[in-house]
Amino acid sequence: MHIDLVPVWTVILGVGVFMYVLLDGFDLGVGILFPFAHDDAARTLMMNSVAPVWDGNETWLVVGGLGLLAAFPLAFAVIIPALYFPIMLMLLGLIFRGVAFEFRLKASTGRHWWDRSFFAGSVVATFFQGVVLGDYVQGFAVTGRHFAGGSFDWVKPFPLATGVGLLFGYGLLGATWLVMKTEGHVQEKSRAQAKACLYGVLAFIAMVSIWTPFLHPKISERWFTWPNMAFLAPVPLMTAGIAFALWRSLRRDGEVLPFICAMGLFAMCYLGLGISVFPYIIPWTVTLWDAASAPNSQAFLLVGTLFILPIVFMYTGWSYYVFRGKVSAELGYH
Amino acid sequence: MELDPVLLSRLQFAFVIAFHILLPAFTVGLASYIVVLEGLYFWKQDATYLRLSLFWTRMFAVSFGMGVVSGIVMPFQFGTNWSGLSDIAGNVLAPLLTYEGLIAFFLEAGFLGILLFGRKLVPPWVHLFAAVMVGSGTLFSSFWILSANSWMHTPAGYEVIDGRIFAKDWIQIIFNPSFPYRIAHTVTGFYITTAFVVVAVSAWHLRQKQHMPESKRAMSMGLGLLILLVPLQIFIGDAHGLNTLAHQPVKVAAMEGLWTTQARAPAVLFAWPNTTTESNDYEIAIPGLASVYLTHDIDGVVKGLKDFAPQDRPPVGIVFWAFRVMVGMGVLMLTVVVWGAWLRVRGRLFASPAFLFVCNFMAPAGFIAVIAGWTVTEVGRQPWVVYGLLRTRDAVSPSITGLDVLLSLLMYMAVYAVIFSAGVYYLFRLARAGPPTESDIHDAKLTERPARPLSAADV
Numbered sequence: 001m002h003i004d005l006v007p008v009w010t011v012i013l014g015v016g017v018f019m020y021v022l023l024d025g026f027d028l029g030v031g032i033l034f035p036f037a038h039d040d041a042a043r044t045l046m047m048n049s050v051a052p053v054w055d056g057n058e059t060w061l062v063v064g065g066l067g068l069l070a071a072f073p074l075a076f077a078v079i080i081p082a083l084y085f086p087i088m089l090m091l092l093g094l095i096f097r098g099v100a101f102e103f104r105l106k107a108s109t110g111r112h113w114w115d116r117s118f119f120a121g122s123v124v125a126t127f128f129q130g131v132v133l134g135d136y137v138q139g140f141a142v143t144g145r146h147f148a149g150g151s152f153d154w155v156k157p158f159p160l161a162t163g164v165g166l167l168f169g170y171g172l173l174g175a176t177w178l179v180m181k182t183e184g185h186v187q188e189k190s191r192a193q194a195k196a197c198l199y200g201v202l203a204f205i206a207m208v209s210i211w212t213p214f215l216h217p218k219i220s221e222r223w224f225t226w227p228n229m230a231f232l233a234p235v236p237l238m239t240a241g242i243a244f245a246l247w248r249s250l251r252r253d254g255e256v257l258p259f260i261c262a263m264g265l266f267a268m269c270y271l272g273l274g275i276s277v278f279p280y281i282i283p284w285t286v287t288l289w290d291a292a293s294a295p296n297s298q299a300f301l302l303v304g305t306l307f308i309l310p311i312v313f314m315y316t317g318w319s320y321y322v323f324r325g326k327v328s329a330e331l332g333y334h
Numbered sequence: 335m336e337l338d339p340v341l342l343s344r345l346q347f348a349f350v351i352a353f354h355i356l357l358p359a360f361t362v363g364l365a366s367y368i369v370v371l372e373g374l375y376f377w378k379q380d381a382t383y384l385r386l387s388l389f390w391t392r393m394f395a396v397s398f399g400m401g402v403v404s405g406i407v408m409p410f411q412f413g414t415n416w417s418g419l420s421d422i423a424g425n426v427l428a429p430l431l432t433y434e435g436l437i438a439f440f441l442e443a444g445f446l447g448i449l450l451f452g453r454k455l456v457p458p459w460v461h462l463f464a465a466v467m468v469g470s471g472t473l474f475s476s477f478w479i480l481s482a483n484s485w486m487h488t489p490a491g492y493e494v495i496d497g498r499i500f501a502k503d504w505i506q507i508i509f510n511p512s513f514p515y516r517i518a519h520t521v522t523g524f525y526i527t528t529a530f531v532v533v534a535v536s537a538w539h540l541r542q543k544q545h546m547p548e549s550k551r552a553m554s555m556g557l558g559l560l561i562l563l564v565p566l567q568i569f570i571g572d573a574h575g576l577n578t579l580a581h582q583p584v585k586v587a588a589m590e591g592l593w594t595t596q597a598r599a600p601a602v603l604f605a606w607p608n609t610t611t612e613s614n615d616y617e618i619a620i621p622g623l624a625s626v627y628l629t630h631d632i633d634g635v636v637k638g639l640k641d642f643a644p645q646d647r648p649p650v651g652i653v654f655w656a657f658r659v660m661v662g663m664g665v666l667m668l669t670v671v672v673w674g675a676w677l678r679v680r681g682r683l684f685a686s687p688a689f690l691f692v693c694n695f696m697a698p699a700g701f702i703a704v705i706a707g708w709t710v711t712e713v714g715r716q717p718w719v720v721y722g723l724l725r726t727r728d729a730v731s732p733s734i735t736g737l738d739v740l741l742s743l744l745m746y747m748a749v750y751a752v753i754f755s756a757g758v759y760y761l762f763r764l765a766r767a768g769p770p771t772e773s774d775i776h777d778a779k780l781t782e783r784p785a786r787p788l789s790a791a792d793v
C-alpha cells in the first residue's frame with residue numbers, strides 16, 4: 001500500500017463526528033428545552049418534530065466511535081478509557097432520552113416521568129459530551145500505548161465549563177430547529193429561547209477562545225504567531241459574522257436561516273478546534289499517523305465506506321424530505 | 335477485599351450484552367414478520383394482515399427503541415473496559431464492526447421513521463419497501479456482529495506482529511470457520527424466539543375469545559414456522575457443536591462435563607462438576623452416547639478437561655449447566671411444536687384449551703435458550719477473548735480500577751432495572767390490548783392522509 005490514507009480517514013471521521021454533533025445536537029437541544037414548553041400539546045409537537053429522525057441521528061455517534069476504533073485504534077484505546085465516567089454517563093443519558101420517545105406514548109399515568117426522563121437524559125448526555133470535548137482539548141497522560149491517568153482526571157474547571165457551554169450550544173440548535181419546524185406560539189417561544197441560547201453560546205465562545213491558549217503552549221503558538229495569525233484571522237471574523245446574521249434573522253422572523261446560521265456557528269467552532277489540535281489525535285502526545293490502524297485495514301474499510309456513505313446520505317436526506325415542512329400534532333403514528 | 339477490575343469488567347460486559355441480546359433476539363424476527371405481514375397485505379389487500387402488522391409494529395417500536403439504546407452502550411465497552419482488545423485486535427475487529435454500523439444501523443434507522451410514521455405520507459409500496467429495508471438491516475447487523483464475534487472464537491486470516499494482530503486475508507476473516515454455524519444457529523434462534531412470542535400472545539387472545547380472526551391467523555403462521563424451524567435448529571445446533579469440537583475441544587469437554595479423555599464417552603444428563611476433585615458429583619449418564627453424537631461412532635475418542643492445563647479451562651459448572659438449559663429448552667420447544675402439529679392435522683388447533691394454555695407460557699422460552707446458548711459460547715471461550723491469541727485479563731483497560739468498574743456496573747444495573755422493567759410492562763400492556771379493531775382503523779383513516787394525533791391508544 002503506497003497511498004497514505006490517513007488524511008482521507010481524518011476527513012471522513014471529521015465529517016462523521018461533525019454530522020453527529022449537528023444532528024443529535026438539535027435532537028438533544030429539543031430535549032433540553034422540553035420542560036420550558038407551556039403545555040402537553042407543545043411538548044408533543046416538539047417531540048414529534050424529532051421522533052422520525054433521532055435514531056438515524058444517533059447512529060452517527062456509533063459510526064463515529066467505531067470509525068475511530070477502525071481508523072485510529074490507539075486513539076480509541078487511550079481516549080475512551082480516560083473518559084470512563086463521562087462516556088458512561090453520556091450513554092446513560094442517551095438511554096433515558098431514547099426510550100422516552102416510545103414510552104411517553106405508551107404510558108398513561110406515568111407520562112410526566114418520561115417527560116422528565118427525556119429532559120434529564122438530554123441534559124446529562126449533552127453536558128458529558130461537553131466534558132469529553134473539554135477534557136480532550138486539555139490532553140491525556142499517555143505512557144506506552146496506554147492512558148496513564150486516573151478515571152477522575154476529567155473533574156477540572158475547563159471540561160466542566162465546556163459541558164455547560166455545550167448545553168447552550170445544543171439548546172441553540174434545538175431552538176432554531178423548532179423555529180423552522182413549528183408555528184404559532186411554540187415558534188414564538190423557541191425564537192426567544194434561541195436568542196437566550198445565542199447569548200450564552202457567544203459568551204462561552206469568547207471564554208473558551210481566551211482560555212484555550214493558556215491550556216497548552218501549542219495552541220497559542222498555532223494561533224498567535226506570524227504568519228498563522230493572518231491566515232487564521234478569517235475564522236474568528238466569520239464566526240462573528242455568522243453570529244450577527246443569526247441574531248438579525250431571529251429578530252426579523254427568519255424561519256430557516258437561524259437554523260442554518262446555528263449550524264454555521266458550530267462549523268466554525270469545530271474548525272477552530274481542528275486547527276488547534278492538528279496533527280494530534282490524542283492531543284499533545286500522539287499524532288494521527290502514530291495512531292493509525294494498519295494500511296490494509298484502512299483500505300479495506302475505505303472501499304466500502306466510499307460506496308456506502310453516499311447512499312446513506314441519499315436515503316437519510318430522502319427521509320428528512322418525507323417529513324419536511326411544519327410538524328403537526330397529527331403526525332400519523334404507526 | 336481486593337476489587338478485581340478484570341472480573342468486574344467481565345460481569346459488566348456480560349450484564350450489558352445479555353440485556354442487549356434480548357432485544358435483537360426479538361426484533362430481528364419481528365422485523366421479518368412485519369415484512370411478511372405488510373407484503374401479504376399489499377398483495378392480498380386483506381385487512382386482517384394490516385391489523386396484525388399495526389399491532390406487531392407497535393410492539394416492534396418499543397423493543398427496537400430499547401435495542402438501540404442498549405446497543406449504543408456496546409461499542410463503547412470495547413473502549414472503556416477492553417482497551418487492550420481494541421489496541422491489539424482493533425485492526426481486524428474494528429472494520430467488521432464499522433461495516434455493521436455503515437451498512438446495517440444506518441439502514442435500519444434511516445427507514446424506521448418511514449415504517450413507523452410514514453404510512454400516510456408515502457405510497458403503500460414505498461412503505462413496504464421501508465419495512466423490507468428495516469428487516470434487511472437487522473439481518474445485516476447480525477451478519478457483521480456475528481462475523482466479528484466468530485472471529486474471536488476461531489481467528490483466521492491474520493498475522494501477529496510485535497504482539498498486535500494484523501489482517502492478512504479479509505475473506506478468511508469474515509467467513510472464519512465458526513461463522514456459518516454461528517449465524518445459522520443464532521438467526522434461526524431469533525426467529526424461533528419471535529415466533530414463540532407471537533404464538534403465546536395469540537394463544538392468550540384466543541383463550542380470552544377476543545381478536546379471533548387475527549389471533550388465529552397469527553397462531554397458525556407462528557406455529558407453521560416453528561414446525562419447520564425447531565427441528566432445523568436442533569440439527570444446526572448439533573452441527574455447530576461438531577464445529578466447536580474441532581476448534582475448541584475444551585469448551586465441548588466443559589459442555590459435556592467430561593473430565594477424562596475416553597472412547598465410548600458417556601452423555602452426562604445430570605451432575606455437579608467439581609473442579610477440586612476434577613470429577614463430577616451426583617452424575618447420571620448414558621454410557622457411550624456422547625461419542626455417538628460427537629464423533630458419530632460409539633468407539634470415538636472424546637477429549638476430557640484433564641487434557642488441558644487448569645489455567646486454560648473455562649469455568650466448567652456455568653458452561654455445563656447453561657448448555658443443559660439451552661438443550662432443555664430445545665426439547666421442550668420440540669414437544670410443544672409436535673403437539674401443535676398433531677392438533678393441526680386433526681383440525682383442533684384452536685380448540686384445545688390445554689394447548690393454548692401451555693403456549694401462553696412458552697413466550698420466554700426462546701429468550702432463555704438464547705441467553706443460555708450465549709453463556710455456553712462465551713464462558714466456554716474463557717480464559718481467552720481472542721481464542722488462543724489474547725487472554726481476557728490482558729484485554730482489560732489498564733487504567734481502570736476495581737472501584738471504577740464496580741461503580742459503573744452498579745449504575746448500569748440501576749438504570750437497566752428501571753428501563754427494562756418499564757419496557758416489559760409496556761410491551762405486556764400492548765400485547766394484552768391486541769390488534770386494533772376495524773373501527774379503530776376506520777377512525778384513523780389509515781388509507782387517507784393526514785391522520786389523528788399520536789396517542790397511546792392510537793392505532
Ligand code: HDD
Nearest residue numbers: 516519520523568571572575578661664703704707708711
Ligand atoms: C432458540 C434458541 C436455541 C435453541 C432451541 C438451541 N440453541 Fe444452541 N445456541 C443458541 C440458541 C439456541 C444461540 C443463542 O443462538 C447460540 C449462542 C451462540 C451461537 O452460535 O448460538 C447457541 C449456542 C450453541 C452451541 C455453542 C457453540 C459454540 O459456542 O461454539 C452449541 C453446541 C449449541 N448451541 C447446540 C444446540 C443444541 C444441540 C440444541 C438442541 C436442543 C440447541 N443448541 C438448541
Ligand code: HEM
Nearest residue numbers: 344347348351352355479482483708709712713716719726
Ligand atoms: C449477543 C449475545 C452475547 C452474550 C449473551 C454474551 C455473553 C458474554 C458473557 C456471559 C461473557 C463473559 C464470559 C466470562 O466472563 O466468563 C462474554 C465475554 C465476552 N464477549 Fe460476549 N456475548 C455475546 C455476544 C458477543 C459478541 C457479538 C461480541 C463481540 C463482537 C462479544 C464479545 C465478548 C468479549 C470481548 C468478551 C470478553 C470479555 C469478558 O470476558 O467479559 N460477545 N460475553
Ligand code: HEM
Nearest residue numbers: 059062357358361398401402405406408409439472475476
Ligand atoms: C449476537 C450479537 C448481536 C446481535 C445479533 C445484534 C444485533 C443488533 C440489532 C438487530 C440491532 C438493532 C436494534 C434491535 O433490533 O433491537 C442492534 C443494535 C445495536 N447493536 Fe447489537 N447485536 C449484537 C451484539 C452487539 C455488540 C457486541 C455490539 C457492540 C459492538 C452491538 C452494537 C449495537 C449498537 C451500537 C446498536 C444500535 C444501533 C443503532 O443506533 O441503530 N451489538 N444490534
